[in-house]
Amino acid sequence: MDALTKILNAASELFRQYGFKTITMDDVARRAGISKKTLYQHFANKGALVSTSVEWYKDHLSEACLKAMQESENAVEGMVRTAVLFDQVIQQLNPLSMLELERYFPDSFLKFKTSLQTKDVVSIAENLQRGIEEGLYRSDLNIPFLSQYRMEISLMVFYPSLLVENRTNIQQVAQAISEHFLYGIMTTKGVRLYTKYKDKYFKEATRI
Secondary structure (H helix, E strand, O other): OOOHHHHHHHHHHHHHHHHOOOHHHHHHHHHHHOOHHHHHHHOOHHHHHHHHHHHHHHHHHHHHHHHHHOOOOOOOHHHHHHHHHHHHHHHHHHOHHHHHHHOOOOHHHHHHHHHHHHHHHHHHHHHHHHHHHOOOOOOOOOHHHHHHHHHHOOOOOOOOOOOOOOHHHHHHHHHHHHHHHHHHOHHHHHHHHHHHHHHHHHHOOOOO
């Protein structure tokens, strides 16, 4: 593994675990097993490191979600598999991370939001269209609105709200949001498949 990949791995792990505010360049160098000199050869300051590491990790997640969608037998399986991936991310994430990114590194947060719009919302829209064609989703769906809506409600779990009480209940809230969204768009045929995939993938995820 080259030095840059080590740095990005270490930084993204630390930021997910502890948030963006308290982690220092020293912490990242230590976790990556490199010298501070090497770290500063790649990144002039913490802001630059945050920007690149967030983009790098976000691209990794987007690729994983897209792969899950493309490899799925149908649209419902694709939605369930991406929901499981999202749950795994939540389990590793400090609840304050998103708030700190938005407050202390607004440019990086804006890039993150832009990436959601250009990649993830598009992927959701494609899944909705596929589900309609497969007879698994209702034919009267407003795809532009619902693809945006699905992304927005997914992000709710990263912000303090009446729904999210503590770290342990974040995953439960995320699963409930995903399930209620799907029940609102699926046909009877889609619901039958959802029950099958839910039992399969979420049970497998709990064993990881």
